[in-house]
Amino acid sequence: xxxxxGIVVHGGAGTDSEHIKKxxxxxxxxxxxxxxxxxxxxxxxxKAVDAVEAAVRKLEDNPLFNSGRxxxxxxxxxxxMDASIMDGxxxxxxxxxxxxxxxxxVTLARYIMDHTSHVLLSDHGALEFxxxxxxxxxxxxxxxxxxxxxxxxxxRDKDDVEELMKKRVHGTVGAVAADKDGNVAAATSxxxxxxxxxxxxxxxxxxxxxxxxxxxxxxxxxxxxxxxxINGVIAHSIADVMEYKGYDIQxxxxxxxxxxxxxxxxxxGVIGICPSGKIGISFxxxxxxxxxxxxxxxxxxxxxx
Amino acid sequence: xxxxxGIVVHGGAGTDSEHIKKxxxxxxxxxxxxxxxxxxxxxxxxKAVDAVEAAVRKLEDNPLFNSGRxxxxxxxxxxxMDASIMDGxxxxxxxxxxxxxxxxxVTLARYIMDHTSHVLLSDHGALEFxxxxxxxxxxxxxxxxxxxxxxxxxxRDKDDVEELMKKRVHGTVGAVAADKDGNVAAATSxxxxxxxxxxxxxxxxxxxxxxxxxxxxxxxxxxxxxxxxINGVIAHSIADVMEYKGYDIQxxxxxxxxxxxxxxxxxxGVIGICPSGKIGISFxxxxxxxxxxxxxxxxxxxxxx
Numbered sequence: 154x155x156x157x158x159g160i161v162v163h164g165g166a167g168t169d170s171e172h173i174k175k176x177x178x179x180x181x182x183x184x185x186x187x188x189x190x191x192x193x194x195x196x197x198x199x200k201a202v203d204a205v206e207a208a209v210r211k212l213e214d215n216p217l218f219n220s221g222r223x224x225x226x227x228x229x230x231x232x233x234m235d236a237s238i239m240d241g242x243x244x245x246x247x248x249x250x251x252x253x254x255x256x257x258x259v260t261l262a263r264y265i266m267d268h269t270s271h272v273l274l275s276d277h278g279a280l281e282f283x284x285x286x287x288x289x290x291x292x293x294x295x296x297x298x299x300x301x302x303x304x305x306x307x308x309r310d311k312d313d314v315e316e317l318m319k320k321r322v323h324g325t326v327g328a329v330a331a332d333k334d335g336n337v338a339a340a341t342s343x344x345x346x347x348x349x350x351x352x353x354x355x356x357x358x359x360x361x362x363x364x365x366x367x368x369x370x371x372x373x374x375x376x377x378x379x380x381x382x383i384n385g386v387i388a389h390s391i392a393d394v395m396e397y398k399g400y401d402i403q404x405x406x407x408x409x410x411x412x413x414x415x416x417x418x419x420x421x422g423v424i425g426i427c428p429s430g431k432i433g434i435s436f437x438x439x440x441x442x443x444x445x446x447x448x449x450x451x452x453x454x455x456x457x458x
Numbered sequence: 459x460x461x462x463x464g465i466v467v468h469g470g471a472g473t474d475s476e477h478i479k480k481x482x483x484x485x486x487x488x489x490x491x492x493x494x495x496x497x498x499x500x501x502x503x504x505k506a507v508d509a510v511e512a513a514v515r516k517l518e519d520n521p522l523f524n525s526g527r528x529x530x531x532x533x534x535x536x537x538x539m540d541a542s543i544m545d546g547x548x549x550x551x552x553x554x555x556x557x558x559x560x561x562x563x564v565t566l567a568r569y570i571m572d573h574t575s576h577v578l579l580s581d582h583g584a585l586e587f588x589x590x591x592x593x594x595x596x597x598x599x600x601x602x603x604x605x606x607x608x609x610x611x612x613x614r615d616k617d618d619v620e621e622l623m624k625k626r627v628h629g630t631v632g633a634v635a636a637d638k639d640g641n642v643a644a645a646t647s648x649x650x651x652x653x654x655x656x657x658x659x660x661x662x663x664x665x666x667x668x669x670x671x672x673x674x675x676x677x678x679x680x681x682x683x684x685x686x687x688i689n690g691v692i693a694h695s696i697a698d699v700m701e702y703k704g705y706d707i708q709x710x711x712x713x714x715x716x717x718x719x720x721x722x723x724x725x726x727g728v729i730g731i732c733p734s735g736k737i738g739i740s741f742x743x744x745x746x747x748x749x750x751x752x753x754x755x756x757x758x759x760x761x762x763x
Contacts, residue, residue: 239689244689244690245689246688246689250580250659251581269655270685271654271655271658271685272659272684272685272689273658273659273660273664273688274655274658274659275555275556275580275581275657275658276556276580276581276657277656277657278655278657278658279657281656281657282655282657349576350574350576350579350583350587351582351583351586352579352580352581352582352583352584352586352587353576353578353579353580354555354577354578354579355578359578359664359665359666360664360667360689360691361664361666361667361688361691361694362666365691380575380576380577383551383577383665383666384544384549384550384551384577384665385549386665386670386691386694389666389691389694389695389698390698393694393695393698393702396702397698397699397701397702397703398702
């Protein structure tokens with residue numbers, strides 16, 4: 154019996170904003186295009202890991218989302234990007250943090266997974282590896298959009314470090330997919346947090362927190378306040394709840410977000426998929442940009458609850 | 459009723475070597491001193507998080523162990539260090555990666571936990587924060603020992619990237635402790651892997667992989683082949699096995715190392731402790747440098763099985 158195929162993407166979870174309201178159609182279009190890009194790979198029999206990479210690339214290239222082009226600007230006025238990918242079949246993963254100038258950090262993460270024995274490369278070392286592999290590069294200006302630079306300037310004037318620290322302007326994109334062979338994969342990419350301390354690394358490159366995939370259970374991509382996602386080891390928690398409590402994917406996502414972490418002070422959102430193609434989506438924030446499509450479910454795009 | 463106190467430290471897991479055999483007494487002394495440093499804090503009613511920081515500092519200062527002074531040298535001839543700490547009471551964590559010149563990376567991780575809203579800082583950003591906080595710095599030469607530099611030179615001549623990638627010369631130090639109030643904490647610190655690609659980040663700064671602590675279950679510090687520890691989310695796996703399968707700490711450590719990850723190609727070792735003061739130790743490698751002491755157990759130091 155042919156398994157069901159499916160893909161879910163997210164474009165970040167958090168509070169609502171005027172910027173989101175004003176651009177709602179463009180956000181929805183971006184999510185839809187990412188689903189279509191990934192789904193067509195699954196439809197022609199392609200691998201889950203190829204589908205999530207393709208979907209995340211679409212979102213990285215879209216200047217509306219905080220990843221790749223359109224990344225947040227740190228407190229030095231620079232863009233430093235994180236990304237990761239994990240293949241639920243091989244349990245291999247690749248990740249990159251603090252990288253500049255690489256057009257598609259998720260593809261660099263994929264290269265690290267496929268062509269090195271390392272999982273996580275950072276900064277100059279990561280950029281050097283990207284150059285060795287002839288990955289597409291772009292100048293600094295490519296990554297910075299007017300919207301993100303305005304946010305940076307607005308925040309920069311708040312000189313109080315405590316206030317900056319508490320301020321949460323963030324975003325992430327991610328995808329999870331299941332292919333016809335019952336393999337799952339997950340990928341996540343982020344431009345970081347506006348006015349974060351330079352050098353701050355979020356959850357998007359942390360296997361277990363931002364990204365996790367295992368054919369025994371599920372593939373998960375997280376988004377929200379990275380620090381809470383790291384300390385809660387959110388993506389891996391969902392897989393373990395499925396494994397040990399026997400919950401289905403939706404119940405496992407809800408349990409980790411709304412019960413296990415119900416006292417968290419952070420925004421947390423997750424998307425998940427099982428080898429059977431069943432999907433799970435859960436978040437505790439005002440909104441999570443998301444879309445999904447599977448053998449059973451027509452394409453749907455949502456931003457609010 | 460006063461709870462039991464206890465502390466466990468490790469100084470890395472892997473294959474045996476001539477260097478280890480020749481220095482066995484010095485290694486044992488180093489492990490013993492780390493235990494004594496942490497235990498005296500617990501004995502006078504101090505906190506688990508202070509005990510693990512103090513024990514790891516001792517190991518970082520000891521040139522025999524691959525962390526702080528005595529760190530491995532990467533393929534550029536440089537030392538880049540990773541460390542992390544987590545408090546099982548607050549579920550807060552701090553971590554640092556790719557940092558240079560900071561004498562005690564574990565203390566920098568502690569400062570990040572206590573004084574920022576971030577978890578993980580890297581490289582220049584981390585160094586800048588260390589300077590702001592007046593942490594002790596040392597010149598590059600302080601960190602590089604003759605033994606580590608010889609290993610680097612030996613490996614450097616093997617020009618084949620594949621061969622370098624397969625080569626596993628690594629090491630880590632770590633500690634877990636339980637205090638009289640039933641709080642647990644874990645800390646891990648590493649100088650990385652000899653001749654790793656510059657920019658490679660291991661498990662020692664990854665919450666969930668190298669370090670995890672939660673008063674509901676246990677505190678864990680991992681060591682071995684970082685990439686396998688990251689993909690297996692080893693430290694968090696042990697906590698979840700205790701939570702969901704109800705295993706005690708020793709059985710949970712054994713289950714994750716010898717059953718769940720029995721097909722791993724990597725060396726993995728873990729030390730753990732519960733709020734009750736019960737300890738767990740498990741590894742699949744030839745040796746793991748380790749020592750422990752608790753209300754119940756006299757100080758013991760072991761290197762081989």
